[in-house]
Amino acid sequence: MWPRVLRWSPRGKWLECVKQNAGSYNVRPGYCTSTASKHVLDTGSRNDLGRNQPMTIERDKLIEMLRVMQSIRAFECKARELYEENRKQDWNELRATGTMFCAVHSSEGQEAVAVGACAALNPDDYIISTHRGHGHCIAKGADMKAMMAELMGKEGGISKGRGGSMHMFDPEVGLLGSNGIVGGGTPLALGVAFASQYRGTDEVTLCFFGDGAACEGTFHESLNLAALWTLPVVFVCENNEYAVTISAEDSVAGPDIGDRASAYGIPGEVVDGNDVLAVHEAVAKAVSWAREEAGPSLIECKTWRWHAHCTGLPDRRDPDEIYHWTQERDPLPRFEQYLLGQQIITDAKLAQMRKETNEAVEEAVAFGEASNWPDPTTVAEYLWA
Numbered sequence: 001m002w003p004r005v006l007r008w009s010p011r012g013k014w015l016e017c018v019k020q021n022a023g024s025y026n027v028r029p030g031y032c033t034s035t036a037s038k039h040v041l042d043t044g045s046r047n048d049l050g051r052n053q054p055m056t057i058e059r060d061k062l063i064e065m066l067r068v069m070q071s072i073r074a075f076e077c078k079a080r081e082l083y084e085e086n087r088k089q090d091w092n093e094l095r096a097t098g099t100m101f102c103a104v105h106s107s108e109g110q111e112a113v114a115v116g117a118c119a120a121l122n123p124d125d126y127i128i129s130t131h132r133g134h135g136h137c138i139a140k141g142a143d144m145k146a147m148m149a150e151l152m153g154k155e156g157g158i159s160k161g162r163g164g165s166m167h168m169f170d171p172e173v174g175l176l177g178s179n180g181i182v183g184g185g186t187p188l189a190l191g192v193a194f195a196s197q198y199r200g201t202d203e204v205t206l207c208f209f210g211d212g213a214a215c216e217g218t219f220h221e222s223l224n225l226a227a228l229w230t231l232p233v234v235f236v237c238e239n240n241e242y243a244v245t246i247s248a249e250d251s252v253a254g255p256d257i258g259d260r261a262s263a264y265g266i267p268g269e270v271v272d273g274n275d276v277l278a279v280h281e282a283v284a285k286a287v288s289w290a291r292e293e294a295g296p297s298l299i300e301c302k303t304w305r306w307h308a309h310c311t312g313l314p315d316r317r318d319p320d321e322i323y324h325w326t327q328e329r330d331p332l333p334r335f336e337q338y339l340l341g342q343q344i345i346t347d348a349k350l351a352q353m354r355k356e357t358n359e360a361v362e363e364a365v366a367f368g369e370a371s372n373w374p375d376p377t378t379v380a381e382y383l384w385a
């Protein structure tokens with residue numbers, strides 16, 4: 001049970017109360033948060049890609065960020081292909097043999113958000129992901145082999161074949177779950193961040209969610225409580241302009257979701273979510289803000305998903321719109337061209353990286369296929385009731 005003082009402490013006294021109640025935990029001294037109505041994280045001046053680069057990010061890290069973006073694209077593309085191939089087979093046979101490939105919500109087109117954001121985190125920081133979470137998982141360091149096995153429902157899966165696409169967990173890399181409940185991740189992030197704060201660590205929790213989730217009650221409840229308790233959370237909204245088939249234009253009030261931060265007196269920023277460095281810069285500032293005990297913040301990343309909401313569903317969006325986002329605003333060649341222009345990579349290195357990421361995905365498929373089915377007698381394991 002929570003100590004009474006924790007539940008009823010006023011704003012600004014929160015950490016002092018945590019300290020009083022933390023027993024032997026090493027909690028840092030309390031402080032008061034600013035009550036300014038809106039803090040804008042200064043992102044500096046912009047160049048063709050969005051900022052003054054490269055000064056703060058090491059070359060090796062930039063190359064690694066590109067490799068992860070390529071890996072996500074290749075993984076998602078393969079997962080969609082495997083689903084489509086699988087569904088062409090006889091339904092009864094699939095059911096009888098259990099060889100049903102999991103439906104997937106592809107995040108192709110949104111790779112810059114996952115990679116830019118996760119590149120700002122330490123290995124011991126946490127993320128909470130969404131139903132469209134493969135990119136987040138890969139960017140936080142989850143193993144693609146275990147993820148592919150999970151999509152196949154195999155014992156070698158990241159959640160031992162029990163979770164599927166929307167329920168991937170790997171605490172070893174700080175992945176505290178993707179989540180099929182829209183808006184379900186934000187309250188979970190509060191719990192994780194509260195645990196970090198209570199233990200006196202400097203861990204930060206980053207919570208991904210979509211434009212649809214930003215219109216759910218949990219979003220507002222979570223921002224309210226995170227601000228009130230000065231929790232070390234970075235809320236990252238992936239505004240891909242659609243929630244299933246409803247456009248954000250028809251469902252999201254106000255010009256920018258990022259502006260909603262001001263209602264809770266926390267920093268808010270809106271960035272081009274197809275610019276990996278813009279995302280990285282904004283999230284890095286937000287992570288520092290959280291780590292320095294200044295509390296939560298909200299980053300809205302404007303992006304677009306390339307495919308239908310989910311495998312098995314039609315995509316009825318305007319062909320011109322699809323063309324614009326897939327052909328003219330693809331975040332991957334944009335970053336590749338930037339790195340080539342800065343002479344950080346060469347064409348040969350780029351070709352080699354593409355080959356290696358495709359091979360890594362093929363290895364993941366082979367691993368999943370070779371993995372065993374879960375033992376039916378273990379079906380009740382890992383359950384809480």
Ligand SMILES: Cc1ncc(C[n+]2csc(CCOP(=O)(O)OP(=O)(O)O)c2C)c(N)n1
Pocket residue numbers: 131132180181182183209210211212213214240242243244309
């Ligand atoms: C609480 C809840 N309501 C509805 C759904 C059905 N649903 C699944 S995904 C989705 C849309 C989510 O849109 P958004 O948050 O923008 O994420 P995106 O799919 O665009 O990544 C909905 C309504 C759900 N899974 N959970």
Ligand SMILES: [Mg+2]
Pocket residue numbers: 210211212238239240241242243244
């Ligand atoms: Mg959306």
